[in-house]
Amino acid sequence: MMAHPLPASPAPSRGRHQWPGKAGSTAAAWKCTTGRVAFGSFANRSTGFTMMSMLFILVALAAMGVALASLSQRQQLGSAGELAAAKAYQASLAGLEWGSFQILHPNGQPACFAAKNITLPDQLSDFTVTVTVTCTRTPGAGTVNDGDTQLAFYVLVATACNIPAAGTCPNGATTEPAYAERQLSRTLSK
Numbered sequence: 001m002m003a004h005p006l007p008a009s010p011a012p013s014r015g016r017h018q019w020p021g022k023a024g025s026t027a028a029a030w031k032c033t034t035g036r037v038a039f040g041s042f043a044n045r046s047t048g049f050t051m052m053s054m055l056f057i058l059v060a061l062a063a064m065g066v067a068l069a070s071l072s073q074r075q076q077l078g079s080a081g082e083l084a085a086a087k088a089y090q091a092s093l094a095g096l097e098w099g100s101f102q103i104l105h106p107n108g109q110p111a112c113f114a115a116k117n118i119t120l121p122d123q124l125s126d127f128t129v130t131v132t133v134t135c136t137r138t139p140g141a142g143t144v145n146d147g148d149t150q151l152a153f154y155v156l157v158a159t160a161c162n163i164p165a166a167g168t169c170p171n172g173a174t175t176e177p178a179y180a181e182r183q184l185s186r187t188l189s190k
C-alpha cells in the first residue's frame with residue numbers, strides 16, 4: 001500500500017497566500033496562516049471581558065461616591081450640632097450671669113425672682129435661644145446666722161435650648177436632631 005504524499009508547505013510570500021496543490025484540489029481543507037484568527041475562536045469569546053471589567057469599575061466608583069457623600073453629610077450634621085451645643089452653653093452662661101446680677105446687685109438679701117425667659121441678641125440671635133432662669137432661696141424668708149454674718153443662699157438654674165416648648169426650656173417633647181440644650185447651675189450666698 002502506498003501512502004499519499006503530503007502536499008508541500010506553502011512558499012513564503014508577501015501579502016498573498018499561496019495554497020498548496022492545484023486549482024480544484026483540497027485547498028479548502030487548509031487554514032489561512034496570514035495571522036488572522038478564524039471566527040468562533042478565543043478572540044471572539046473574550047470580547048465581553050472588557051465590558052464586564054468596566055461595569056465592575058463603574059459600580060465600585062459609584063459605591064465609593066455614595067459612601068463619601070454619606071460621610072460628608074454626617075460630618076456636616078456633627079459640626080452643626082457642635083456649634084449649636086456651644087451656642088446653648090454660652091446662652092445658658094449668659095442666663096446665669098443675668099440671674100447673679102439680679103441677686104448680688106441690690107443691698108440686703110432679696111427674694112427670688114420669678115422664672116424668667118430671656119431672648120438673646122447679636123451672635124446668638126440666629127440660634128433662637130430661650131434661656132429660662134429659676135431661683136431657689138434658702139431659707140425662703142429671713143437669713144441663716146454664721147457667727148455675726150447673716151446669709152441667704154440662692155441656687156440659680158439656667159436652661160438654654162434652641163427649640164423651646166411654649167416659649168420655655170427644656171423641651172422634652174421634641175425629636176428634632178438639631179435640638180441643643182444646656183443647663184447650668186450656680187449657688188450664691190449673700
